[in-house]
Amino acid sequence: MSWAVVARKDFRDARLSKALWAITAAFVLLSAGMAVLYATVPELSQDIGELSTLGYLTLLLAVMTLFVSVAAIVIGAGAIAGERDRGSSKILLGFPHSRADVVLGKLIGRTAVLAVAILVGLAVTLAVILALFPTFSPVDYAIFAVVTLLFALVYVGIMVAVSATTGSGGRAMAFGVGVFVLLEFLGDLLAPAVMFVVNGFSFGGLVTVPGWYAFLNIVTPSAAYQNALGWFLGDGTAAALTLGGILDGAVPFYLTGWASIAVLALWLVVPLVLGYRRFAAADL
Amino acid sequence: MSQLDEQLGHRSDGIAIELVGLSKQYGDVTALDNVSLTVREGEIFGFLGPNGAGKSTTIDILLDFVRPSAGTATVLGDDAQTDSLAVRQAVGVLPDGYHLYDRLTARQHLEFAIASKESDDDPIELLERVGIADAADRKAGGFSKGMKQRLVLAMALAGSPELLILDEPSTGLDPNGAREMREIIRAERDRGATVFFSSHILEQVEAVCDRVGILRNGELVAVDTIDALRDALGTDTRLVLTVESVTDDMVDAVATLPDVTGIQADSETRVTVMCAPDAKTAVIHAVEAAGGTVVDFDVEEISLEEMFAAYTTDDDTATSTADEDDREVVTPSADGQEVRA
Numbered sequence: 001m002s003w004a005v006v007a008r009k010d011f012r013d014a015r016l017s018k019a020l021w022a023i024t025a026a027f028v029l030l031s032a033g034m035a036v037l038y039a040t041v042p043e044l045s046q047d048i049g050e051l052s053t054l055g056y057l058t059l060l061l062a063v064m065t066l067f068v069s070v071a072a073i074v075i076g077a078g079a080i081a082g083e084r085d086r087g088s089s090k091i092l093l094g095f096p097h098s099r100a101d102v103v104l105g106k107l108i109g110r111t112a113v114l115a116v117a118i119l120v121g122l123a124v125t126l127a128v129i130l131a132l133f134p135t136f137s138p139v140d141y142a143i144f145a146v147v148t149l150l151f152a153l154v155y156v157g158i159m160v161a162v163s164a165t166t167g168s169g170g171r172a173m174a175f176g177v178g179v180f181v182l183l184e185f186l187g188d189l190l191a192p193a194v195m196f197v198v199n200g201f202s203f204g205g206l207v208t209v210p211g212w213y214a215f216l217n218i219v220t221p222s223a224a225y226q227n228a229l230g231w232f233l234g235d236g237t238a239a240a241l242t243l244g245g246i247l248d249g250a251v252p253f254y255l256t257g258w259a260s261i262a263v264l265a266l267w268l269v270v271p272l273v274l275g276y277r278r279f280a281a282a283d284l
Numbered sequence: 285m286s287q288l289d290e291q292l293g294h295r296s297d298g299i300a301i302e303l304v305g306l307s308k309q310y311g312d313v314t315a316l317d318n319v320s321l322t323v324r325e326g327e328i329f330g331f332l333g334p335n336g337a338g339k340s341t342t343i344d345i346l347l348d349f350v351r352p353s354a355g356t357a358t359v360l361g362d363d364a365q366t367d368s369l370a371v372r373q374a375v376g377v378l379p380d381g382y383h384l385y386d387r388l389t390a391r392q393h394l395e396f397a398i399a400s401k402e403s404d405d406d407p408i409e410l411l412e413r414v415g416i417a418d419a420a421d422r423k424a425g426g427f428s429k430g431m432k433q434r435l436v437l438a439m440a441l442a443g444s445p446e447l448l449i450l451d452e453p454s455t456g457l458d459p460n461g462a463r464e465m466r467e468i469i470r471a472e473r474d475r476g477a478t479v480f481f482s483s484h485i486l487e488q489v490e491a492v493c494d495r496v497g498i499l500r501n502g503e504l505v506a507v508d509t510i511d512a513l514r515d516a517l518g519t520d521t522r523l524v525l526t527v528e529s530v531t532d533d534m535v536d537a538v539a540t541l542p543d544v545t546g547i548q549a550d551s552e553t554r555v556t557v558m559c560a561p562d563a564k565t566a567v568i569h570a571v572e573a574a575g576g577t578v579v580d581f582d583v584e585e586i587s588l589e590e591m592f593a594a595y596t597t598d599d600d601t602a603t604s605t606a607d608e609d610d611r612e613v614v615t616p617s618a619d620g621q622e623v624r625a
Binding site: 017094095096097 | 385
C-alpha cells in the first residue's frame, strides 16, 4: 500500500497549509452565515414558503460548488508540480514509490484534506440548522455531504492531474486556474456553441431543444454535481426537467442523477490517466 | 544479513552498481557521454567531479528520476529503469538539491521514510545516529542546512539499505559534522553496505573512499584507488629542504643528479626539489657533499587538489601527467584490474 504511505504523508503536510485554513474559515462562515440568514430573513425562503433543509441546501449548492473548485485549485494544483519545483520530489521518489503511487497518494491525501474542510463546514452549519430550523432532514443532508465529497474527489483529481503534467509550481497553478475558468465559465457556452454550429451557424428557427443539448449543459463536473444533487434530493425528475427544458415524455437516462455520477467518474479517471502518463514519462 | 540481503547479493554477483555505455542528452547538451563503471559491493566509492560534470545526472538515472538516452544502469542486479522500485527499496538516498517538507517534523519525516521502506526502525534511534534526536519534534522548515542534511541522512539509513547513494553529503556540514558523516559512512560500510557518494570536496573523498571515479564534462576520465591515480599522474615527489644557507654549488650539485627534474630556491634557507621518490637520499647526500647542512626536510605528495585539477581541467600546468595531451591514463590498479581513463 505504497500510495497510502504517500497519502498519509501528504495529508499531514497539506492540512497545515495556511491558505487552506483561510479558505476553510471563509467557507464555514459563508455556509453557517447563509443558514442563519436563510432562517431569519423571510424573503430568502419565500419561494418555498417554509424553512427546510432542502431549501437551504439548494441555496448552499452554488456556494459549495465554488468553494470546492477553488479549494481544489489551492490544494491540488501544486500537489506534484510543487514538489518537483522545490525538490521534495527527490526525497519522495528516492523511496520505493512508483509514480502511479504518487499520483494516487496525492489524490487521496489532498482529497482527505478537502474532505475535512467540507465536513467541518457542514458540521458547523448543521449546528445552526438544528438550532434555527423547525425541521431537519438528515437523509437530505447526508446525501448532500456524500455527493459533495465525490465532487471534491473529482475536482482534486483534475487538479492533481494538471499538477502531474509540469515540473513548475507556478505553471501548474496557472493551468489549474485556466482549467477552472474553462470548466466553470466557458463550459456554460459549450451547449449553445455546439447548437450554433449544428444549426448552420445561426440560432434561427430553433423551436425544440434536443436531448443532447440538455446533456451538454450538465457535462462539466460542476453541472454534473449539481444535476446529481438535484436528482437525488428532489423528487427525481424536477432537476432534470428544469435542465432539459421542454422535454417531452420520460427523462432520458443521460439526464438522470446516475448518469451525472457516471460523468463525474469519467472526470475523475480520464484527466488522472492523462496526467499520470505525462508524469511517468517525465525526467524530474 | 537477512534473507533479502543474501538474495540481493546473489543476484548481483557482488556488483552494487554497473553502468554500461550510459549517456544522457538534454537537447543539444550532453550531460553524460558513454559512461561505464562498476562499483563492487561493500566498497566506499567516491564519485568526483566539478559541478556540472554529470554526477547528479548519473545518480538521477540510478534512481529513475531521469531516463538515459543510451546505455543501461544496473543497481544490485536490478535494472534501474525497469525495476526501479526494487532498486529504491534496497537503496538509501541522500539527494542533491532536495527540499524537505517544511511543515512536517523530523520525526514525521522519519516515520514516512520507515513506512516507505516497510522497515521497523525506531525514528529516534536513527535521529540519534545523526545527532539531531533533540530536534525530533521540531518542524524541518526551521532547520539549518546542516540539520536538514543530517535528517535526510537519517531517512536514507532507514531500513538498513544495501547501498547508500549520497550526493554531496557534506554540503552544509561544519567540519565536525563532516567528520561525523564520514564515521557514519564507514560504519555503514562495516555493516556490509556499499556507499556511493559524489563530491567535489576532495578531503572528504580521500578520507573515506576505497576507490574513486572522476567525471569531467560527462565523461568518466579515471577510476581507481587514490594512490594509484596519484601514481598515474607521475612519480615525482616534492622534497622541501631546510638548510643553513642555500648556495649555488648546492643547487648545481642537486640539479645535475639523474633523477631530479627540478630545483627551486624558495628562500635563503629553503629549496624545493622535484625528484623520483627513491632519489631523496641522493639529494640529501649531494647537498651535504656541496658543503650544505640539512636542518630539516619534508616530503610532499602531489595533493589531491592538484590531481583533481589534472584530471578535470585542460590546464596543462596543473601537474605533469603521463599522457597529458589526450588524457588517457591506463594503469594497473591496486587490485590488478585494468582501469580505463
